[in-house]
Amino acid sequence: MIVLEAVGVTKSYAEGREMVPVLRGISLGLKRGEVVALEGPSGSGKTTLLFILGCLLTPSSGRVVVEGEVVDPLRPGRLPAVRRRSIGFVFQQFHLFPALSALQNVEYALNVKGLTGGPARREAERLLEAVELSDRRRALPRDLSGGQKQRVAIARALAGRTAILLADEPTACVDPRLAGQILELFARLARDEERAVLIGSHDTKVRAIASRIIRIEDGLLSE
Numbered sequence: 777m778i779v780l781e782a783v784g785v786t787k788s789y790a791e792g793r794e795m796v797p798v799l800r801g802i803s804l805g806l807k808r809g810e811v812v813a814l815e816g817p818s819g820s821g822k823t824t825l826l827f828i829l830g831c832l833l834t835p836s837s838g839r840v841v842v843e844g845e846v847v848d849p850l851r852p853g854r855l856p857a858v859r860r861r862s863i864g865f866v867f868q869q870f871h872l873f874p875a876l877s878a879l880q881n882v883e884y885a886l887n888v889k890g891l892t893g894g895p896a897r898r899e900a901e902r903l904l905e906a907v908e909l910s911d912r913r914r915a916l917p918r919d920l921s922g923g924q925k926q927r928v929a930i931a932r933a934l935a936g937r938t939a940i941l942l943a944d945e946p947t948a949c950v951d952p953r954l955a956g957q958i959l960e961l962f963a964r965l966a967r968d969e970e971r972a973v974l975i976g977s978h979d980t981k982v983r984a985i986a987s988r989i990i991r992i993e994d995g996l997l998s999e
Contacts, residue, residue, distance in 0.1 A: 779862070779939045779972050780806040780829060785838035787824055798824050800995035801838070806972040808939065811963055813986035814976040820992045822976040823868070823944055829974065830865045830942045831855040843939060860889050864933035866943035870925045872917040878904060878928045879913040882935060889936035903931040906961060908954070922949035930958060934965070941965060943975045947982075959985050 787799040798821045806812060806829075816822050827833040829840060834849035841847070842862050848854065859865070872881050882900040886892075891899060904913050907927040917925055926949045933941060941962070947955035963985040965971045975982050983989060990999050 777808050778805040779808055779843050780974075781841040782825075782829060783839050783841070785825070785828060785835045785840065787821075787828060787833070788836050798995055799828070799835070802992075802995075802997050803838075804990065804997060806940065806974055808970040808972050809966055810987040811966045811973040811975065811985050813982040813989045814974055814992060815978070815989060816976075816992040818978075821995050822992055825992060826865075826942050826944050826974070826976050830863050831858050832865070860936070862939050864935065864938045864941045866926075866930050866933045866941075866946045868944040868948065870917070870929045872925060872928055872932075874917050877914050877916055878909060878920065878924075878931075881917075881928055882931045885932040885935035889938075891936070899935070900931075903934050904928070906934070907931045907958070923951065923954065926950055927954075927958075930961075937969065937971075939971060941971050941973045943973070943977075945977050945979075946975060947977065947979045955979065955981060 783803050785799055785802040788795040788797045802825060814822055828835050831847055834852065839846055842858050845858065847858060876884060879900050882903050883896050886896040886899055901913065904910050907930050909924060909927045912920060912924055930946060947958055950958065959981060962973050962975065966973045988999065990997055
């Protein structure tokens with residue numbers, strides 16, 4: 777079952793009086809239970825595509841369909857609700873709340889998705905344990921290493937058991953051992969919970985868990 781689809785998606789940005797194309801008509805579908813590796817050189821449009829699929833950016837043209845709902849670029853106020861319902865996103869730059877502990881960052885994501893109180897605290901603790909960060913649950917982001925921040929970001933993205941998980945360079949700041957564990961976690965989420973997982977990465981180890989590999993270059997997609 778396809779839970780995330782892009783049809784003819786383009787994106788251009790203004791540079792002076794010119795419009796510079798970043799995506800040139802991208803079409804793809806993501807199914808439950810699969811891990812898809814998104815490869816491509818820096819500047820190829822990987823992050824832009826992930827942000828559009830994650831309802832964080834609107835396309836210049838084309839459409840995105842999330843669990844059967846066509847995302848209307850003319851209704852940007854609807855995007856947060858779609859994200860809360862359907863999408864977990866691992867950001868390359870973490871985007872943690874600096875005044876909240878690791879546990880509170882994950883718990884807040886659960887609160888936004890409707891889980892509160894004791895159940896939210898227990899689920900946040902479970903998610904931090906899944907990424908081997910239970911011992912740092914009370915630490916603020918400023919006291920965490922880059923790899924630890926990445927693990928908090930991954931735990932937060934897993935909150936709410938959403939159907940879709942998008943990850944932008946999720947292993948960039950962790951050591952090879954933990955990178956392997958994180959990728960195995962993504963594979964297990966796809967297999968056991970039937971999540972659809974799309975990982976944009978330069979890390980060739982992603983290929984080992986991928987159901988298929990797609991490549992973006994110069995704004996165009998190929999398999």
